[in-house]
Amino acid sequence: MATTEKTRYSDEELEEFKQLILAKIELAKKDYDEIMDTLSNRKGNDVDDTSPTYKALEEGSLTQTKEELTTMAARQQKFIQGLKAALVRIENKTYGICRVTGKLIPKERLRAVPHATLSIEAKNMRDHRR
Numbered sequence: 754m755a756t757t758e759k760t761r762y763s764d765e766e767l768e769e770f771k772q773l774i775l776a777k778i779e780l781a782k783k784d785y786d787e788i789m790d791t792l793s794n795r796k797g798n799d800v801d802d803t804s805p806t807y808k809a810l811e812e813g814s815l816t817q818t819k820e821e822l823t824t825m826a827a828r829q830q831k832f833i834q835g836l837k838a839a840l841v842r843i844e845n846k847t848y849g850i851c852r853v854t855g856k857l858i859p860k861e862r863l864r865a866v867p868h869a870t871l872s873i874e875a876k877n878m879r880d881h882r883r
Contacts, residue, residue: 759857762849766860771843774867778836785829792822835868842870851875 762770842848849858853875862869871879 760850761846762857764846767843767846767848770848770863770867771840773864774836774839774843777867778833781829781833781836785826785833788822788826788829792819792826832868839868853878 849863851858851872852870854872856872858869858872
């Protein structure tokens, strides 16, 4: 008797992943909002009463921090978009299927990286080609 390999996750499993992803989106949005609050409140930490040399150093540091925060905000936005795309795949019942091999991505990987579209096998193949 041949065992057929599962080609997609059950509706119950998809619902479990959906709840996990919704929780991650909620957290990611909070983090994004905190980053944006920090970026917009930066002007409150002025150093008018200190020496000009220190002020110049401080402004350089603020610029670097703003750039880092902007980068973090962009990454967070990309992460949220990836999670939202995963929700669409859940609705289409294509969630958890590797886009290269067509096989199911293991649950452990999806729990760790819920927006994954590649199995470890496919990701390693892609990384070796670079």
